[in-house]
Amino acid sequence: MTILTDTTPPRAIAYSQTGYFYFYMALACTAVAFLGFAPTYWLPMMSRSLSASPVVHVHGLLFFAWSLYFAFQTWFAASGNVTRHRAIGMIGVSLATAMTIFGFLVAVNAMKRSAAAGLTSEGIAFAIVPLSGILFFAVVFALGIANIRRGETHKRLMLLAGISLLDAAVARWFLTFLAPPGPLGPPPVPVTIPPAFVAYLLLVVAIVHDWRTRGRPHPVYIYGGAALIAVKLLNWPISMTPMWHSFAGGILAMAQ
Numbered sequence: 001m002t003i004l005t006d007t008t009p010p011r012a013i014a015y016s017q018t019g020y021f022y023f024y025m026a027l028a029c030t031a032v033a034f035l036g037f038a039p040t041y042w043l044p045m046m047s048r049s050l051s052a053s054p055v056v057h058v059h060g061l062l063f064f065a066w067s068l069y070f071a072f073q074t075w076f077a078a079s080g081n082v083t084r085h086r087a088i089g090m091i092g093v094s095l096a097t098a099m100t101i102f103g104f105l106v107a108v109n110a111m112k113r114s115a116a117a118g119l120t121s122e123g124i125a126f127a128i129v130p131l132s133g134i135l136f137f138a139v140v141f142a143l144g145i146a147n148i149r150r151g152e153t154h155k156r157l158m159l160l161a162g163i164s165l166l167d168a169a170v171a172r173w174f175l176t177f178l179a180p181p182g183p184l185g186p187p188p189v190p191v192t193i194p195p196a197f198v199a200y201l202l203l204v205v206a207i208v209h210d211w212r213t214r215g216r217p218h219p220v221y222i223y224g225g226a227a228l229i230a231v232k233l234l235n236w237p238i239s240m241t242p243m244w245h246s247f248a249g250g251i252l253a254m255a256q
Helices: 010-046 054-078 082-087 089-116 120-126 128-146 151-164 167-178 189-199 201-214 219-239 242-255
Strands: none
Touching (some): 010 054, 010 201, 089 242, 167 189, 189 201
């Protein structure tokens, strides 16, 4: 427990009052990630009924490891163990790099499965969802590393990066309970928007917290949140353009 005295700098006092908020938000992200994938990944894997390629399993391991790592990092920062927080920072860089690589590989693997099922065009259109998502995460994470000495900006960028990954987890519940019966194929891009906005409610919580503690939302939430929403909404019209089909189709052609 951190004991505050009259000699404690004002910035340290302010951080002690708000630092655990990011730990709780990281726990919320971890819970959403785990519970979201429970119906379609964790439970089938436990019952040995899951059929997935090794790249999917590595992808799942990396992304869930990131959730746990994020929770531990926010705990170290909130409890004042900044030395440990910084010491294991390179683990986060390595994880984020591997996540970006395997996020791309899984998206390509999904396009290949769709093509094998005779749904090439649908698979290419849907590929914009995971590819734009992992690109957004990578850019925001890189900005977070670039702002590592600006604590207020750094921690908000990391939270934004974590929240940006959660739409896929929430979508699994929509898929489990709301998808029409029949053989599964790549869903239409527009159906990914409602689950994303449910996941982004965590961003609303962060904005409200800023309003209550600092009187206004931090620019990371304003501009980063706007970019996150714009990317999600633009996925739909871009996925139907010849340019996107030519680009993603070229990636698919190289992978086959």
